[in-house]
Amino acid sequence: MPNPPPSNYPLDIGHLGEDLVAKWLESTGWEVLHRRFACRWGEIDLIAQYHGNNIASTVSGDRTQPSTLAFVEVKTRSRGSWDAGGRNAITAKKQEKLWHTAEIFLAKYPEKADYPCRFDVAIVFCQPNSPSLQKIEMTPKSLFSLSTDLYRLDLQEYIPAAFG
Incomplete structure (x- = not known):
């Protein structure tokens, strides 16, 4: 691969x-x-837990939804990236590393080991912020955005249970 x-x-x-x-x-x-x-196998960008028995699920009447763990790989790219916005970077080898890293996490935190787990992928688009309106690029509708003095980032796609 180049x-x-x-x-x-x-x-x-x-x-x-x-x-x-x-x-x-x-x-x-x-x-x-x-x-x-991080561990010897690699790194997981984010590990998040959805508490199934939180206030929202109690209000909706769903008391059976268990807590869920998500191991999230975040790919931040600019327009015209070489790997389809990061999608092509989630190779079988990368998935295997994430799987092993998740196993190490669950061994370190055995109280989480019985939770349903999934591997999610987040695709983030980044572009430089510019004081000049002529240089601002329009992006497709995003799920969430963040701007700093230098960059604008848009969460373009969140793929739950992308692999595993």
């Missing part, structure tokens, strides 16, 4: 994408348990 082209963005752009996804998850009722959980 090497990806050099990035015009600083290394922390991926962290900004993770910040965006973490805020979105929290706004939808998830609790972010860990960020950048």
Whole structure:
């Protein structure tokens, strides 16, 4: 596989994408348990838990929904990225690493081991912010957005149970 082209963005752009996804998850009722959980197998960007017996499920009358764990891979890319916005970077080898890393997490936190688990993928689009309106690019409707002085990030797609 050819090497990806050099990035015009600083290394922390991926962290900004993770910040965006973490805020979105929290706004939808998830609790972010860990960020950048790392072990010898690799790293999981976000580990989140949806509490099935929270206030929302009690109000709706659904008291049987168990807590769920999501191991979330966040891909932050600019327009025209070499890997289809990060989708092509979730190879079988990457999935295997995430699977093993999740197993290490569950061994470290055995109280979570019986929860239903899934592997989610979040696709984040990043573009430089510009004071000039002529340079602002329109993006497809996003699920959630975040702007900094330098960048605008849009959560373009969230894929629950993307693999596993």
